[in-house]
């Protein structure tokens with residue numbers, strides 16, 4: 001099944017997740033086009049892992065709907081599941097096996113699994129797979145989880161802080177393995193939703209950014225649009241009507257303005273890095 005580039009690889013409608021009296025995810029409606037690379041960012045506890053777990057079909061939604069690759073997340077077909085890769089924040093690994101044994105065990109369930117890809121990724125990420133999983137360092141366990149999610153060449157990847165325990169060199173290799181031009185069509189078609197707090201890495205690779213705050217999507221935009229139109233404006237800058245204000249820093253009074261809605265002749269304001277945008281949206 002090949003998706004048209006205009007199809008949504010992930011679509012949610014008023015997705016809610018309630019646990020006890022906590023409303024963890026609040027009416028999340030998202031449409032993520034096939035082929036996009038979306039950075040999912042937000043403060044600790046904003047709901048990123050919960051959203052990824054709901055999408056992966058690991059937690060039942062309280063209400064609303066989610067579909068992945070055209071299939072409801074609550075009832076994925078085997079064919080859709082085989083095209084999905086998920087890396088949990090804390091990977092669930094078979095500690096009693098060697099890494100290569102675990103790779104073989106999981107790989108046997110996937111028709112598109114590639115031993116060559118396992119070897120290539122293990123080499124790139126500098127992971128020895130002839131060792132017992134329980135004896136791998138935290139970072140090496142994360143590398144194993146990443147290889148497990150990538151070796152079947154998934155069309156949709158859900159990555160929950162996959163680089164948090166990787167050293168900077170390995171992180172660079174991981175980003176190259178994920179986003180490098182490998183010249184194959186399936187690579188280009190792949191949709192990736194990746195949560196990370198390392199925003200300098202993200203801003204180099206994302207096509208879109210979803211900002212989460214308090215269980216809701218605060219802002220979902222193409223990264224090019226954010227760079228071009230979302231500017232920092234001092235509190236007293238003229239030509240910024242209320243409808244252009246995306247958020248106001250309650251400490252400084254500075255505003256993020258969507259300049260597509262600014263008055264003609266308004267000052268240009270300052271372009272923001274992803275890191276700065278994150279700080280301003282949460283201040």
Ligand SMILES: Nc1ncnc2c1ncn2[C@@H]1O[C@H](COP(=O)(O)OP(=O)(O)OP(=O)(O)O)[C@@H](O)[C@H]1O
Pocket residue numbers: 019020022024042043044045046047048049050051089
């Ligand atoms: N089973 C649960 N029962 C009640 N509350 C929960 C449960 N799981 C998560 N939460 C709460 O839901 C909120 C969102 O948690 P989540 O782990 O999704 O955040 P996150 O954005 O991934 O955070 P981090 O950046 O720290 O990983 C938090 O307030 C958390 O305490």
